[in-house]
Amino acid sequence: xxxxxxxxxxxxxxxxxxxxxxxxxxxxxxxxxxxxxxxxxxxxxxxxxxxxxxxxxxxxxxxxxxxxxxxxxxxxxxxxxxxxxxxxxxxxxxxxxxxxxxxxxxxxxxxxxxxxxxxxxxxxxxxxxxxxxxxxxxxxxxxxxxxxxxxxxxxxxxxxxxxxxxxxxxxxxxxxxxxxxxxxxxxxxxxxxxxxxxxxxxxxxxxxxxxxxxxxxxxxxxxxxxxxxxxxxxxxxxxxxxxxxxxxxxxxxxxxxxxxxxxxxxxxxxxxxxxxxxxxxxxxxxxxxxxxxxxxxxxxxxxxxxxxxxxxxxxxxxxxxxxxxxxxxxxxxxxxxxxxxxxxxxxxxxxxxxxxxxxxxxxxxxxxxxxxxxxxxxxxxxxxxxxxxxxxxxxxxxxxxxxxxxxxxxxxxxxxxxxxxxxxxxxxxxxxxxxxxxxxxxxxxxxxxxxxxxxxxxxxxxxxxxxxxxxxxxxxxxxxxxxxxxxxxxxxxxxxxxxxxxxxxxxxxxxx
Numbered sequence: 180x181x182x183x184x185x186x187x188x189x190x191x192x193x194x195x196x197x198x199x200x201x202x203x204x205x206x207x208x209x210x211x212x213x214x215x216x217x218x219x220x221x222x223x224x225x226x227x228x229x230x231x232x233x234x235x236x237x238x239x240x241x242x243x244x245x246x247x248x249x250x251x252x253x254x255x256x257x258x259x260x261x262x263x264x265x266x267x268x269x270x271x272x273x274x275x276x277x278x279x280x281x282x283x284x285x286x287x288x289x290x291x292x293x294x295x296x297x298x299x300x301x302x303x304x305x306x307x308x309x310x311x312x313x314x315x316x317x318x319x320x321x322x323x324x325x326x327x328x329x330x331x332x333x334x335x336x337x338x339x340x341x342x343x344x345x346x347x348x349x350x351x352x353x354x355x356x357x358x359x360x361x362x363x364x365x366x367x368x369x370x371x372x373x374x375x376x377x378x379x380x381x382x383x384x385x386x387x388x389x390x391x392x393x394x395x396x397x398x399x400x401x402x403x404x405x406x407x408x409x410x411x412x413x414x415x416x417x418x419x420x421x422x423x424x425x426x427x428x429x430x431x432x433x434x435x436x437x438x439x440x441x442x443x444x445x446x447x448x449x450x451x452x453x454x455x456x457x458x459x460x461x462x463x464x465x466x467x468x469x470x471x472x473x474x475x476x477x478x479x480x481x482x483x484x485x486x487x488x489x490x491x492x493x494x495x496x497x498x499x500x501x502x503x504x505x506x507x508x509x510x511x512x513x514x515x516x517x518x519x520x521x522x523x524x525x526x527x528x529x530x531x532x533x534x535x536x537x538x539x540x541x542x543x544x545x546x547x548x549x550x551x552x553x554x555x556x557x558x559x560x561x562x563x564x565x566x567x568x569x570x571x572x573x574x575x576x577x578x579x580x581x582x583x584x585x586x587x588x589x590x591x592x593x594x595x596x597x598x599x600x601x602x603x604x605x606x607x608x609x610x611x612x613x614x615x616x617x618x619x620x621x622x623x624x625x626x627x628x629x630x631x632x633x634x635x636x637x638x639x640x641x642x643x644x645x646x647x648x649x650x651x652x653x654x655x656x657x658x659x660x661x662x663x664x665x666x667x668x669x670x671x672x673x674x675x676x677x678x679x680x681x682x683x684x685x686x687x688x689x690x691x
Contacts, residue, residue: 212386213328217321220284220379223372224314227291228256229352230359230368231307233489233500237360244300254418255304257608259311262407264601265456267319269398276327277387280320281380286313288376295369319600324387326584326596351511353489353504361501402448402456409441410601414608420616457598461591465675470583471602472672473534477575478606480666481568483614484545484659485510488565490618491655495554495648509562513569521574522581530582531678537574538669544568545663552656554648582676610665617661621654 231253239249270279290310297303359367416435420428449455462468492503517537524533547564583599626647 210328216382216386217325220317223375224317226352230356233353233356234360234368237365242300251304252307256307256311258411259308260315260604262411263312263315265406267316276320276324281383283313283316284380291369291372295366319596323596353507357501357504399456405441405445409438413438461595466677467583469672469675470579473579473669474602475606476669479610480662482607483610484662486611495651509566510569513566514573517570517573521578525578525581529677529679530578531676533574533578534673537571540571541568548659554652618658621657625650625654
């Protein structure tokens with residue numbers, strides 16, 4: 180598939196096939212075709228995360244493994260993401276984004292097929308790591324392809340398209356996972372990726388533009404050896420701390436400290452290297468730095484908070500996995516309403532005002548969990564709070580990404596996309612780990628002798644559960660206050676986001 184020649188600055192539409200010029204018109208058919216390929220791969224990888232989360236109790240029972248071990252089915256995937264994401268920027272330049280995208284899809288499909296055939300908890304965790312090696316490259320490679328194809332004037336609309344998987348994940352993932360686990364087999368939460376992945380590979384081969392790799396660029400091997408193990412050690416330490424309910428053990432302190440030192444060493448290296456693995460000098464730009472700060476605080480608070488809701492419904496309210504998935508639908512519906520609006524507003528008035536409005540909505544929704552969450556709180560009230568949070572998410576996630584991307588040239592996009600995806604993944608992982616520790620501590624304080632454990636409550640006698648549930652609900656409500664405090668801090672960098680539409684750049688759409 181050939182692409183049109185790049186426009187001159189301030190020129191007319193790119194080609195006759197374009198549905199709109201680079202000055203902010205609608206996305207043309209070529210961009211929409213590429214978006215379809217990218218979204219299909221992203222949906223597969225994001226759905227897999229939400230499906231697995233809701234299946235953790237069933238996997239624990241299947242393999243006779245404690246929850247502390249089986250949770251590494253999710254954590255191992257995250258560790259693999261953190262390890263592979265840093266190299267995607269270099270790989271995109273060296274081999275081309277199309278090749279990289281297809282390789283990542285292939286690894287993800289292979290990992291999915293093997294995970295479906297897993298015979299033990301250990302083998303499942305290993306195959307999930309393989310999945311993560313592919314899944315970690317799908318989103319940054321896809322975002323780079325789509326951003327470069329559309330140009331800066333339409334980056335808000337492009338980010339809205341990329342945000343579709345983030346809508347479908349919260350809506351479809353828990354429902355699909357609950358149904359497959361309850362009525363089919365847990366193995367199909369992985370097997371279902373195989374046909375979808377094969378279709379994605381075929382469409383990528385047919386539709387994506389031919390690559391224009393840059394063989395002259397060298398890999399910053401020292402930077403890679405510092406950052407990838409550093410991120411993995413940092414996340415491992417935090418996840419282990421969450422699992423044990425404390426950060427004072429030698430193992431947790433050791434891994435966390437080593438990870439922090441390696442990441443700090445990478446920062447020093449990146450600021451001095453001629454061609455760093457990730458160009459941290461991009462963060463000298465106010466828009467990139469403000470977007471990164473907003474994304475960190477938003478990720479810590481929002482993804483940590485979203486970790487709580489499925490557990491609240493299943494442990495405190497006694498809901499099944501499938502019904503829990505249905506109860507989480509309002510969040511996705513809210514984001515579905517505002518995400519396309521947020522993209523268009525970002526292109527017209529700039530991301531700053533859009534993100535601030537989104538944060539206000541998320542705070543409003545989360546206050547409902549801090550003040551209303553109890554053992555018998557109306558599910559309609561909780562649904563409204565989730566819907567409002569979804570409205571805010573649709574105005575926050577992609578416009579924040581757009582704020583960083585809109586000031587970058589074509590050659591800077593792969594590096595920035597990689598850096599921002601690392602920030603998002605690490606912030607979400609740290610947020611989930613931190614919220615887990617807080618919740619475990621709150622439960623232990625209210626339920627002496629339990630150690631803050633979060634095992635299944637299905638076998639607890641009703642009369643005992645009637646005494647435990649109010650205290651558990653109180654622990655969840657208190658934990659939400661911590662998430663709310665982190666979210667409030669996100670307003671500080673968000674105030675520095677650009678409040679104007681992006682300027683046209685000549686070199687954003689290259690001639691392939």
